[in-house]
Amino acid sequence: xxxxxxxxxxxxxxxxxxxxxxxxxxxxxxxxxxxxxxxxxxxxxxxxxxxxxxxxxxxxxxxxxxxxxxxxxxxxxxxxxxxxxxxxxxxxxxxxxxxxxxxxxxxxxxxxxxxxxxxxxxxxxxxxxxxxxxxxxxxxxxxxxxxxxxxxxxxxxxxxxxxxxxxxxxxxxxxxxxxxxxxxxxxxxxxxxxxxxxxxxxxxxxxxxxxxxxxxxxxxxxxxxxxxxxxxxxxxxxxxxx
Amino acid sequence: xxxxxxxxxxxxxxxxxxxxxxxxxxxxxxxxxxxxxxxxxxxxxxxxxxxxxxxxxxxxxxxxxxxxxxxxxxxxxxxxxxxxxxxxxxxxxxxxxxxxxxxxxxxxxxxxxxxxxxxxxxxxxxxxxxxxxxxxxxxxxxxxxxxxxxxxxxxxxxxxxxxxxxxxxxxxxxxxxxxxxxxxxxxxxxxxxxxxxxxxxxxxxxxxxxxxxxxxxxxxxxxxxxxxxxxxxxxxxxxxxx
Numbered sequence: 001x002x003x004x005x006x007x008x009x010x011x012x013x014x015x016x017x018x019x020x021x022x023x024x025x026x027x028x029x030x031x032x033x034x035x036x037x038x039x040x041x042x043x044x045x046x047x048x049x050x051x052x053x054x055x056x057x058x059x060x061x062x063x064x065x066x067x068x069x070x071x072x073x074x075x076x077x078x079x080x081x082x083x084x085x086x087x088x089x090x091x092x093x094x095x096x097x098x099x100x101x102x103x104x105x106x107x108x109x110x111x112x113x114x115x116x117x118x119x120x121x122x123x124x125x126x127x128x129x130x131x132x133x134x135x136x137x138x139x140x141x142x143x144x145x146x147x148x149x150x151x152x153x154x155x156x157x158x159x160x161x162x163x164x165x166x167x168x169x170x171x172x173x174x175x176x177x178x179x180x181x182x183x184x185x186x187x188x189x190x191x192x193x194x195x196x197x198x199x200x201x202x203x204x205x206x207x208x209x210x211x212x213x214x215x216x217x218x219x220x221x222x223x224x225x226x227x228x229x230x231x232x233x234x235x236x237x238x239x240x241x242x
Numbered sequence: 243x244x245x246x247x248x249x250x251x252x253x254x255x256x257x258x259x260x261x262x263x264x265x266x267x268x269x270x271x272x273x274x275x276x277x278x279x280x281x282x283x284x285x286x287x288x289x290x291x292x293x294x295x296x297x298x299x300x301x302x303x304x305x306x307x308x309x310x311x312x313x314x315x316x317x318x319x320x321x322x323x324x325x326x327x328x329x330x331x332x333x334x335x336x337x338x339x340x341x342x343x344x345x346x347x348x349x350x351x352x353x354x355x356x357x358x359x360x361x362x363x364x365x366x367x368x369x370x371x372x373x374x375x376x377x378x379x380x381x382x383x384x385x386x387x388x389x390x391x392x393x394x395x396x397x398x399x400x401x402x403x404x405x406x407x408x409x410x411x412x413x414x415x416x417x418x419x420x421x422x423x424x425x426x427x428x429x430x431x432x433x434x435x436x437x438x439x440x441x442x443x444x445x446x447x448x449x450x451x452x453x454x455x456x457x458x459x460x461x462x463x464x465x466x467x468x469x470x471x472x473x474x475x476x477x478x479x480x481x482x483x484x
Contacts, residue, residue: 201287229474
């Protein structure tokens with residue numbers, strides 16, 4: 001069982017079995033609270049949260065030694081628990097504000113964007129070429145938010161698909177774009193590009209609008225920060241127009 | 243020389259010699275452009291940017307094999323260059339908007355906050371208990387921004403020190419605080435707490451104001467994202483009131 005769980009660090013194994021790993025008391029609690037399906041759990045005998053979940057009969061808990069837990073966990077000295085969760089099917093596109101993670105390779109940045117999307121009422125599209133949204137490192141950065149926002153993944157989604165779903169295509173760039181506060185009322189697909197190169201030129205050229213955050217003294221913001229600020233700004237605007 | 247540079251991954255060695263490492267073409271270029279003092283550089287013979295810097299006579303470049311570069315670099319497969327830079331002295335507190343990094347242990351989050359501070363015109367205080375601002379991992383996340391914002395580090399800075407410097411003390415919390423857009427004109431010290439626990443209760447209780455970002459569905463935002471959004475909001479407000 002430990003070996004089978006540890007194999008979920010591989011993308012192919014996750015896709016084949018429809019399972020992933022989430023680690024740490026806060027992320028596990030947040031995932032369960034948001035209705036994630038739990039398959040099993042591994043925890044240290046000293047783990048109070050795991051004991052609570054076990055006593056509620058929510059899933060089978062395997063009590064393991066620290067050396068065993070660290071083989072399943074993503075961190076070096078896990079305090080556990082590590083839960084095996086069922087990954088939901090890819091969500092269909094809907095006419096609701098959506099962040100499109102396009103070529104964000106860093107798992108921490110992809111996870112942070114999913115977390116911010118849940119916080120600001122956005123759906124998420126993770127395009128191939130970004131970090132796998134169900135990788136344990138991404139799960140860890142998102143802190144359980146995967147189950148609080150609909151996530152589309154595993155398929156290429158182009159501008160035409162987004163428009164067909166009723167979304168205006170908005171490209172984010174480090175500079176030269178318009179004010180993110182002036183995007184109007186219709187739902188948008190906000191495209192966030194790679195850490196090193198941003199969005200490809202043809203994607204920006206084909207967008208319905210281009211937005212930038214005004215900054216001084218630095219080349220660009222961190223990709224997850226830029227995307228999060230734009231989602232924040234959008235949520236604020238949504239709130240103000242209600 | 244390679245051994246001496248590799249030792250700069252240790253905090254004690256960095257402090258003793260007043261040097262640190264910065265890695266990658268963008269971060270090195272940004273640091274040099276912002277006026278960072280460069281001591282030496284290590285690069286692959288194929289590195290066009292390093293050849294340009296060498297031809298301009300800005301510093302001595304040591305041409306090394308990939309296996310040697312990876313001993314100095316922070317990443318596994320560095321494309322280089324890795325520069326040895328002089329760390330400036332700790333900046334004094336001034337009556338200008340300042341972000342106070344209080345117990346942010348993750349180097350990526352601390353670096354991202356420094357990057358956003360430079361982008362939004364904030365000075366930075368990194369308190370002991372946070373990641374060392376001059377650690378190579380922090381340098382990498384900040385993408386060269388260390389030399390574009392004044393940084394105070396290495397000393398405990400309390401609320402009274404901040405007030406004596408003319409700063410209003412503002413605590414950020416995941417919820418329950420006021421609107422960050424309504425902080426008035428006087429310069430602030432914005433306190434950002436740890437990823438897991440936020441700011442200590444007594445620090446929040448002693449602050450002149452408490453602010454929160456309105457979110458739904460998640461426990462909290464990533465610490466670097468929350469701090470960056472608050473700095474963004476402040477910079478926007480500053481711009482609007484000019």
